[in-house]
Amino acid sequence: MSVVCSALGALTIVSTSLAPAAAAVDIRSKQWYLSAMQADEMWKTSTGKGVKVAVIDSGVNPDTPALKGQVLVNEVQKSVSYHVTQDYAGHGTSMAEIIAGTGADNSVKGLAFGAKIIPYRIALDELKDKQERQNTATSAEAIRAAADSDAKIINMSFGSEYYDADEEAAIKYAASKGKLLFAAVGNSGLKKNEIEYPAFYPYVNAISASDQSGTVAKFSEHGKYVDFAAPGVDIPGWCDNTFKEYCSNEGTSAASAIASASAALVWSAHPNWTANQVLRVLYDTASRKWPKDERSLYLGFGLLRPRKVLDDPNINPGPANVDPFAAENATGEDASASPTPSASSGQSTKDADSASGPTSAAAKDSNSGSSTTTWVIVGAAAAVLVIGGAGFAVLRARRNA
Numbered sequence: 001m002s003v004v005c006s007a008l009g010a011l012t013i014v015s016t017s018l019a020p021a022a023a024a025v026d027i028r029s030k031q032w033y034l035s036a037m038q039a040d041e042m043w044k045t046s047t048g049k050g051v052k053v054a055v056i057d058s059g060v061n062p063d064t065p066a067l068k069g070q071v072l073v074n075e076v077q078k079s080v081s082y083h084v085t086q087d088y089a090g091h092g093t094s095m096a097e098i099i100a101g102t103g104a105d106n107s108v109k110g111l112a113f114g115a116k117i118i119p120y121r122i123a124l125d126e127l128k129d130k131q132e133r134q135n136t137a138t139s140a141e142a143i144r145a146a147a148d149s150d151a152k153i154i155n156m157s158f159g160s161e162y163y164d165a166d167e168e169a170a171i172k173y174a175a176s177k178g179k180l181l182f183a184a185v186g187n188s189g190l191k192k193n194e195i196e197y198p199a200f201y202p203y204v205n206a207i208s209a210s211d212q213s214g215t216v217a218k219f220s221e222h223g224k225y226v227d228f229a230a231p232g233v234d235i236p237g238w239c240d241n242t243f244k245e246y247c248s249n250e251g252t253s254a255a256s257a258i259a260s261a262s263a264a265l266v267w268s269a270h271p272n273w274t275a276n277q278v279l280r281v282l283y284d285t286a287s288r289k290w291p292k293d294e295r296s297l298y299l300g301f302g303l304l305r306p307r308k309v310l311d312d313p314n315i316n317p318g319p320a321n322v323d324p325f326a327a328e329n330a331t332g333e334d335a336s337a338s339p340t341p342s343a344s345s346g347q348s349t350k351d352a353d354s355a356s357g358p359t360s361a362a363a364k365d366s367n368s369g370s371s372t373t374t375w376v377i378v379g380a381a382a383a384v385l386v387i388g389g390a391g392f393a394v395l396r397a398r399r400n401a
Helices: 032-036 091-100 130-135 139-147 165-176 252-269 275-285 306-310 326-331 352-356
Strands: 002-005 010-013 016-020 052-057 116-121 153-156 180-184 204-210 228-231 235-238 246-250 375-378 382-385
Touching (some): 032 228, 091 235, 180 252, 180 275
Parallel strands (some): 052 116, 180 204, 204 228
Antiparallel strands (some): 002 010, 375 382
């Protein structure tokens, strides 16, 4: 995990590169989550076409095989356009590919490969040059620019334990412009488990990471501000900014990107819906074993299953102008009161009414210690959780050791 110093604190890339993938390996075969989410079936209904996703990160390289023709550089406002295509870490490009990669030439295929990316570059730790840092947009500036763009969705796979009033104001501005916002919940679940921003701000959907079994990853941060979970373990992404080989990555960064892609699939299929309606159907169809108005500390309101939305042509999205999370967004904890929250405050919530929610994904399941997960065999021997299949899968949360 890399840390960057800014005026108010540290911005963190919330993914970690592991072993490089062998050059001869079929990258698509490594994207286990596409099979788990039954992407091939979803793509018969939606590919994300017509939806633009703002990726606020280390920059996006538009010339990788997966992203040729996918990155709308000309739609980035001049005020924040400084070197947006020069990805100094490889991280932003990886997130963009997870969302909208084409899969060309044995590259990553995005869950919403029909969508387009609008790139925004902010200063993270890998950006060492002082002049570059000075000219690069702050997260607040990038969020505001994304809010003023044609992007429907804003992905923020970064985080900081420090509250930033300008960043929160930008988030609220983006929400007022009808944007749907996703952020990585953070990777310090095994350490301090401190709440992170922007995930903790009102109007931001905080995403935790699950593995191939549907179990929350040990590193994934937890607390009552987690909104949803998505795959975030063993996800192919660029090893570094040389863009020569893919690594197996893990982190809530990828989970946030997959959440953004999930929303893009739904919004593409229902272009006249509002952000409220897209969020509501994702909430209604998330996989969980507890009442949907209760929140798990690890999975939030459940594991995202966009296929359940796409499978139902008569699904009711509810009112266009009503925020399904209005209560928590209106009564959320005042972040400015604790700008450097302690480990214990990682359990605090944006919605005091959700305190009764289960403490793990297996809560309410009297047989959670046994093999209760619903499985499907993919290929010759691989078994993965049915995220997009019919019925609710049983999810088990792994607490930090």
